[in-house]
Amino acid sequence: MSAAFLIYSLITWLYQKRIVKTLTEGEFISGYRKAQLIDVREPNEFENGHILGARNIPLSQMKARLQEIRPDKPVYLYCQSGMRSGRAAQLLHRKGYKDLSHLKGGFKGWTGKIKTKN
Structure with missing residues (x-):
């Protein structure tokens, strides 16, 4: 059971690495x-x-809500840690989106500007 999960995880990771660019905070900001x-x-x-x-x-x-995301423009994704944004990139890739990037380590590692609702 755990070997199968490990293999699945490795295949998923390799697939994500091919379809989505993982950016450092500096690359993301730029x-x-x-x-x-x-x-x-x-x-x-x-x-x-x-x-x-x-x-x-x-x-x-x-x-x-796919119609809210333009397929002809780059898409930068992030979540809390990087897991959900990777899954979102997979979904978008299957729908034909090409220029996909996500934030390495997610929002929890972000040190740039943030906005909060009061």
Whole structure:
């Protein structure tokens, strides 16, 4: 059982590595203003703090809200740790999106500007 999970995890990781660029915070900052910045966390997480300029399209709603994301522009994704943004990238890739990047380590490692709802 655990060997199968390990193999599955490795295949998923290799697949993600091929379809989505994992960016350091510096790389993310230098490009996200020219991209569609999408926070894939749930609304309550987003309200507690998010990267300035991000739109909240939770992974749980992404399939239903694809029309909000332009396939002809770069898409920068992030979540809390990097897991959900990787899954969101897989979903977008299957729908034909090509220029996909996500934030290494997710929001929890972010030191740039943030916005919170009071």
